[in-house]
Each structure stands twice: as C-alpha cells, then as structure tokens.
Amino acid sequence: GENVEQHPSTLSVQEGDSAVIKCTYSDSASNYFPWYKQELGKRPQLIIDIRSNVGEKKDQRIAVTLNKTAKHFSLHITETQPEDSAVYFCAATNTGFQKLVFGTGTRLLVSP
Amino acid sequence: DSGVTQTPKHLITATGQRVTLRCSPRSGDLSVYWYQQSLDQGLQFLIQYYNGEERAKGNILERFSAQQFPDLHSELNLSSLELGDSALYFCASSVVGQGVNTEAFFGQGTRLTVV
Numbered sequence: 001g002e003n004v005e006q007h008p009s010t011l012s013v014q015e016g017d018s019a020v021i022k023c024t025y026s027d028s029a030s031n032y033f034p035w036y037k038q039e040l041g042k043r044p045q046l047i048i049d050i051r052s053n054v055g056e057k058k059d060q061r062i063a064v065t066l067n068k069t070a071k072h073f074s075l076h077i078t079e080t081q082p083e084d085s086a087v088y089f090c091a092a093t094n095t096g097f098q099k100l101v102f103g104t105g106t107r108l109l110v111s112p
Numbered sequence: 113d114s115g116v117t118q119t120p121k122h123l124i125t126a127t128g129q130r131v132t133l134r135c136s137p138r139s140g141d142l143s144v145y146w147y148q149q150s151l152d153q154g155l156q157f158l159i160q161y162y163n164g165e166e167r168a169k170g171n172i173l174e175r176f177s178a179q180q181f182p183d184l185h186s187e188l189n190l191s192s193l194e195l196g197d198s199a200l201y202f203c204a205s206s207v208v209g210q211g212v213n214t215e216a217f218f219g220q221g222t223r224l225t226v227v
Contacts, residue, residue: 034215043114043202043218044155089155099168100145100204100216102155 002027004092006103013080014111021106023090024072030092033073035064036102038087047088048075080110115139118203118219126227130191133222137184137205143167144186145216146178147202155202161186162208193226200224 003026013019025033031052036044050057050064050073057064061080066073077084090103115138125131137144146158157170161180172178175193180186190197200223206216 036218043220045114045218046215049215099157099160099170100206101157102147104154 002030002092002094002099002101004090004101004103006090006106008106009104010107010109012109012111015080015082017080017110019075019077019080019084019108019110021075021088021090021108022072023074023092023103024070025092025101026071027092027094028071029094032093033064033066034091034100035075036089036091038089038105040086044089077108080108082110082112084108085110114217114219116203116205116217116219118201118222120222121220122223122225124225124227125193127193127195129193129226130189131193131224133188133190133201133203133224135186135188135203135205135219137186137203138217141205141207141217142184143206143208144180144184145204145206146172146186146188147204148199149202149221150199153199158188190224195226198224198226 006023034049037047038044061078063076087105089105093100117136119134142163145160147155158172159178160168164180175191178188200221202221204216204218207214
C-alpha cells in the first residue's frame with residue numbers, strides 16, 4: 001500500500017522567509033497529491049493540490065512541485081506570514097481516490 | 113463550513129464503554145473516510161466507504177467498526193474503549209469519479225476523551 005513520508009517535522013522561519021516542505025510516496029499508481037493546512041484544534045483544509053499530469057502549480061504565495069520519477073513532491077511558501085503558522089500535511093492517493101494517505105505533518109512556525 | 117457534519121463535537125466516556133460517532137458527508141459526495149488524530153500526531157487512516165460499501169481499510173482496530181447507510185451518512189463505532197483511544201476523530205468526504213480525483217472535505221471532528 002501507499003506510504004507517505006514528510007520532512008521536516010518542524011520548521012521555524014522568520015517572517016518574509018520562504019518555507020519548503022518535502023514529501024515522498026511509495027506507490028507509483030498515486031496520481032493526486034493534495035496539501036492540507038491544520039490550525040490548532042481545527043479541521044484540515046486543502047490549500048493546494050497537484051495531479052500527476054503537471055509538474056508544478058502555483059497559487060499566490062504557495063506552490064507545489066511534483067517529480068514523478070523520484071516520487072516526491074514539495075510545498076513552497078514564499079513571503080511567509082505569522083498566519084501561515086500551522087501544521088501542514090501532504091497526502092497521496094490514486095485514481096478512484098482510494099485510501100487517501102497522509103504524511104506525518106510539518107509544524108511550521110513563522111516568527112514576526 | 114466544509115459541508116461535512118460530525119456529531120457529537122465532544123464525547124467523554126469511561127474505559128470499556130462503546131460509543132458511536134456520526135458523519136454526514138457533503139451533498140453529492142459518495143465517499144466517506146474516517147481518520148484518527150491523537151494528540152500532536154498525524155492523521156491515521158482508518159477506513160473508507162463508497163456508496164455504502166467498504167472500499168479501503170487502514171490500521172483500524174478490531175474493536176472499531178464502521179458503516180455507511182443508504183442516505184450516505186456514516187457511523188464509526190468504537191467499543192471496549194481504552195485510554196489510548198482518546199483522540200480527535202475526523203470524517204472526510206469526497207466526490208469520486210472515473211479518473212478524476214477531487215478535494216476531500218473534512219468535518220470539524222469529534223474529540224473523544226476516555227477516562
């Protein structure tokens with residue numbers, strides 16, 4: 001089955017810096033890779049996703065890259081702000097959306 | 113509001129007891145997922161149902177069971193509860209189409225405390 005590894009587990013940056021979170025997956029059949037943001041005590045919310053037919057996707061300060069050959073994908077946040085502080089989860093699943101598997105999460109702390 | 117409704121929001125019960133958590137998916141979503149999140153931990157996949165049938169299973173304990181009803185709501189039953197079962201239980205739903213994956217929307221979660 002699918003296994004998703006995520007690094008780092010914690011990430012501290014200064015406001016305005018960039019943050020990068022990396023994930024690797026094991027199942028070559030996976031073709032959909034969402035990223036979720038979870039604030040303390042709240043539900044995970046999708047911030048960006050990418051499908052296997054593209055290599056990069058951007059949405060304002062957030063971007064995701066995908067390397068299918070290496071089976072890894074990354075989240076890039078530029079110009080970080082204190083409100084970006086949260087836990088970020090990557091995930092992977094295949095066509096049919098079976099068993100959406102999450103990484104272990106990255107706690108991002110953005111200091112003013 | 114994600115459109116996914118979970119009840120109750122909080123639940124406190126004693127060890128050895130049985131509880132039922134309920135999830136109503138977004139209108140039109142056929143797939144329901146259950147996740148367990150222990151304190152400061154990740155999202156552990158428990159089980160997925162699609163249109164009433166079990167579709168995928170994670171590391172769900174034998175003491176736990178779930179089902180999806182004809183109206184598509186789902187229930188997660190936890191029995192013989194132990195202190196270690198204390199966690200936040202999330203339900204998520206999604207539209208699953210042929211060759212198309214869409215966003216999974218999460219409910220607010222049920223916080224279970226076993227004392």
